[in-house]
Amino acid sequence: MPMLAPPMFALPFPSIDPVLIELGPFAIRWYALAYVAGLLLGWWLAKRLCASPGLWGGRAPIKPEEFDDAVVWIAFGVILGGRIGYVLFYNLPYYAEHPLEALTVWHGGMAFHGGFLGSILAMYLFCRRRGLPFVSMLDIAATVVPIGLFLGRLANFINGELWGRPSDVAWAMVFPHGGPEPRHPSQLYEAGLEGLLMFTLLMLAVRAGGLKRPGTVAGIFVFLYGCARIFVEFFREPDVQLGYLAGGWLTMGMLLSLPMLALGSWLVWRARHRPALDVRPA
Template sequence: MATIFAASGDYLRFENLGLSPIAVDLGFFQLRWYSLAYIAGIVIGWWYLLKLIAQPGAPMARRHADDLVFYATLGILIGGRLGYVLFYKPAEYLADPGDIIRVWDGGMSFHGGVIGVSIAILFMAWRNKLNWLRIHDYVACTIPFGLLFGRLANFVNGELWGRPGDVPWAIVFPRADEQPRHPSQLYEAGLEGILLFFVLWFLFWKTDARHQPGKLVGTFLVGYGLSRFVVEFFRQPDDHLGLLSLGMSMGQWLTIPMLIGGIWLIATAKGRAGGVKPVPPASDAAS
């Protein structure tokens, strides 16, 4: 009788979990869990954003939130892809630029996606004369949904596995080798998705953090930065990059600016509290 455990060491084998990267297969059409993760993250994030801006003192109206979803989606896709190209494989893609648009082959950078979404927020805020930093605060509270679904999709795909380890919950990923490895995708889902969401939820709903511009997005940057930095010690570095200066991975180096920026935003947030100017509810009537 087949067992879900490896014969050697009783470690769980990934292929015996029965997971498939394809959620729907109609023969002529396939829908992957990774694509659904993006869709779910955007849709649920949009729904939650509407809950947030329904509270008194919101920095934007419903019509602004609807526009922002469109711009942010472009920012996620374009920024995430270009970030992966520039941060992880610049030489390969410069040699064959046509491959840059082959998003379906995989390769997205969260850090690039953050930059893309930030540019989208800046554009939307400038166009509508809104407070860009306060909009960042509200949007930051929605991002953990996408992180959670994205990391779970990474696990279902059997990709971005962890470093070899002998913990009882280690998993053998045959696409890597026969060594038991940390399921680092699940570590990231728990820290970047679940834990970070509840930290931001508490700050938004139980404190006055949303009235201190920069505090929520600063908390997000620090929370994500710390989570990613720690998990990178358990995640297998990219084969083509390995470990860089000071024995740190590319993912860890990219979190340094996030941590510095986040700490500064948190430290200076209270000084910006007096300049909060909410969007009048009547602005929704124009939508």
């Protein structure tokens, strides 16, 4: 890629310590706090959805207390799936030579697509064990996931990681570990698209009756995330160990997001061609 001339003015990168609190060997990092806060806020909103019969056309098929147990399964699915996905999709040769490093989650390295698959598997196993409707569980989870995505991308920005490609736009920044070139703050692009915009659109879908036809909200989420991630990948610097794939423009993030477009479209189509949810009166 040709070197870009630096702009007349580049926004300074905010000097925020990635560690929020440090007491001896104990440290609370913004990234870990983002995971915890996203999980707690998502949990709270999910229970509100389960306790709102008007959104379902009757009593919700999943009780709020049932989601209390599900959130533990989902958390493990996200963490394990995210880590396994990063190892397999983004840095397999390294971890094949250093297998014990795959266990050092505190060194960083999580993949959304792996966490996505891990959470789906966790929800499927939980619903099968409890006899709950799996697709409705997906709808609830899909509605609240953008909260965690928003907070996680902000934490990426604070950490000065996953920065964008070199750019001469007026809001370009020089990241501490990204070299001397100003770059797109692609983490903020993702926070806006995958977080704020997706959350707004999904809540509108819920208010419009999306939960009454299982799979609608989940399908919208999957499709929108695929679109948002592919778009942002044009501004985000690819992982150094992978670089660009076929043709010098495709990235692993794009490749993993392409099937989401088809899956999301299929889920919405399937939901539209099935009867509405048969729920009990509230």
